Amino acid sequence: xxxxxxILKNNFWLENPVIVQILGICSTxxxxxxxxxxxxxxxxxxxxxALSNFTISAMRNLIPRKVRMITQVLVIxxxxxxxxxxxRAYVPDVSKALGPxxxxxxxxxxxxxxxxxxxxxxxxxxxxxxxxxxxxxxMFVLVVVAFFRELLGFGTVLGIQVxxxxxxxxxxxxxxxxxxxxxxxxxxxxxxxxxxKDISKxxxxxxxxxx
Amino acid sequence: MMYPNINPLVLFFASxxxxxxxxxxxxxxxxxxxxxxxxxxSNGLGIAVTLVMTITTALNWILERYVITPMExxxxxxxxxxIVIAAVVQVLEMIIDRVSPNLYMVLGIFLPLITxxxxxxxxxxxxxxxxxxxxxxxxxxxxSGIGWWLAIVLLAAIRKKTENAPVPAPLKGVGITLIxxxxxxxxxxxxxxxxxxx
Numbered sequence: 001x002x003x004x005x006x007i008l009k010n011n012f013w014l015e016n017p018v019i020v021q022i023l024g025i026c027s028t029x030x031x032x033x034x035x036x037x038x039x040x041x042x043x044x045x046x047x048x049x050a051l052s053n054f055t056i057s058a059m060r061n062l063i064p065r066k067v068r069m070i071t072q073v074l075v076i077x078x079x080x081x082x083x084x085x086x087x088r089a090y091v092p093d094v095s096k097a098l099g100p101x102x103x104x105x106x107x108x109x110x111x112x113x114x115x116x117x118x119x120x121x122x123x124x125x126x127x128x129x130x131x132x133x134x135x136x137x138x139m140f141v142l143v144v145v146a147f148f149r150e151l152l153g154f155g156t157v158l159g160i161q162v163x164x165x166x167x168x169x170x171x172x173x174x175x176x177x178x179x180x181x182x183x184x185x186x187x188x189x190x191x192x193x194x195x196x197k198d199i200s201k202x203x204x205x206x207x208x209x210x211x
Numbered sequence: 212m213m214y215p216n217i218n219p220l221v222l223f224f225a226s227x228x229x230x231x232x233x234x235x236x237x238x239x240x241x242x243x244x245x246x247x248x249x250x251x252x253s254n255g256l257g258i259a260v261t262l263v264m265t266i267t268t269a270l271n272w273i274l275e276r277y278v279i280t281p282m283e284x285x286x287x288x289x290x291x292x293x294i295v296i297a298a299v300v301q302v303l304e305m306i307i308d309r310v311s312p313n314l315y316m317v318l319g320i321f322l323p324l325i326t327x328x329x330x331x332x333x334x335x336x337x338x339x340x341x342x343x344x345x346x347x348x349x350x351x352x353x354x355s356g357i358g359w360w361l362a363i364v365l366l367a368a369i370r371k372k373t374e375n376a377p378v379p380a381p382l383k384g385v386g387i388t389l390i391x392x393x394x395x396x397x398x399x400x401x402x403x404x405x406x407x408x409x
């Protein structure tokens with residue numbers, strides 16, 4: 001059981017795919033100007049990562065090494081198509097707003113990265129968990145970024161007006177460049193915290209291991 | 212078939228500057244950040260991306276028009292596109308290896324990476340979504356490739372200059388790179404008054 005806990009901690013914080021490994025920011029920075037779209041998109045990514053990790057792990061002994069990349073991509077595409085169809089059926093407006101970015105989950109490097117680094121060499125259930133937690137780590141970062149962008153850019157959260165109407169809207173927050181600035185600030189803060197923790201850990205090695 | 216009424220040349224320049232695939236659509240970010248430490252590799256990857264993007268956009272347009280649309284295979288679109296991209300990368304790798312070992316040495320490691328470069332698939336999907344004609348699609352693919360190339364070379368040059376800059380430790384590396392990209396994105400959007408697509 002401790003394995004599962006360790007993976008959760010690693011994927012969510014210590015080796016968060018976005019903050020530390022800088023993976024998968026490709027297609028999704030574009031949708032973070034709206035919290036609702038971001039939530040739906042990241043849920044899609046989490047499901048695809050978890051399920052494709054599970055599938056690839058289950059088939060890992062059957063796939064020849066030479067064609068493993070293309071097999072992985074095909075498995076991932078299969079799940080992405082599922083997500084795309086579900087979105088189109090139940091939330092057509094979000095599906096339209098996300099445009100090509102749903103399809104681009106296929107090339108999200110986190111999914112490929114987890115498949116290569118974990119699912120290829122581990123049993124299906126734990127691979128599922130690894131993919132799921134990596135997706136959660138990704139979701140966490142993007143939701144925070146989207147929250148601030150939507151709040152400052154439109155004065156709303158999930159489409160509900162929170163800031164008073166007199167608040168001057170920061171139009172730049174909903175334009176592309178601010179995605180970089182907000183994410184950079186997030187990484188800055190997160191790393192600051194991680195570095196601080198490292199220092200306190202090394203200075204008092206006896207108490208560092210708890211929790 | 213109704214195509215949007217945009218001059219292909221306008222589309223070409225717009226996709227290099229104002230609607231740069233990287234800076235306004237955030238595609239191809241992963242390799243953009245990891246490769247741009249080095250000017251020479253950036254240049255190699257830029258050439259490869261431009262080449263693959265132009266070829267795959269053309270091929271995918273033909274498939275879309277003559278196979279996917281008539282046979283109503285829309286739900287297989289992602290798989291078809293990604294297979295075309297993977298195949299083109301593979302074939303290109305073999306051809307370049309044969310014809311120009313020198314170029315192969317430069318591109319070598321970067322070519323396979325391109326299969327999972329979201330910019331390539333992204334351009335194909337945009338092309339389909341916006342219903343471009345063949346000429347429009349090819350110029351859009353070429354322009355997006357050149358735009359990507361330009362952006363990565365520029366960023367590599369900037370990163371070289373700022374390598375030893377006194378940046379707070381937690382912001383070093385990726386953090387400061389993202390901020391640099393943000394400023395670049397603002398500069399590129401500044402061209403928007405000249406030409407605009409969507």
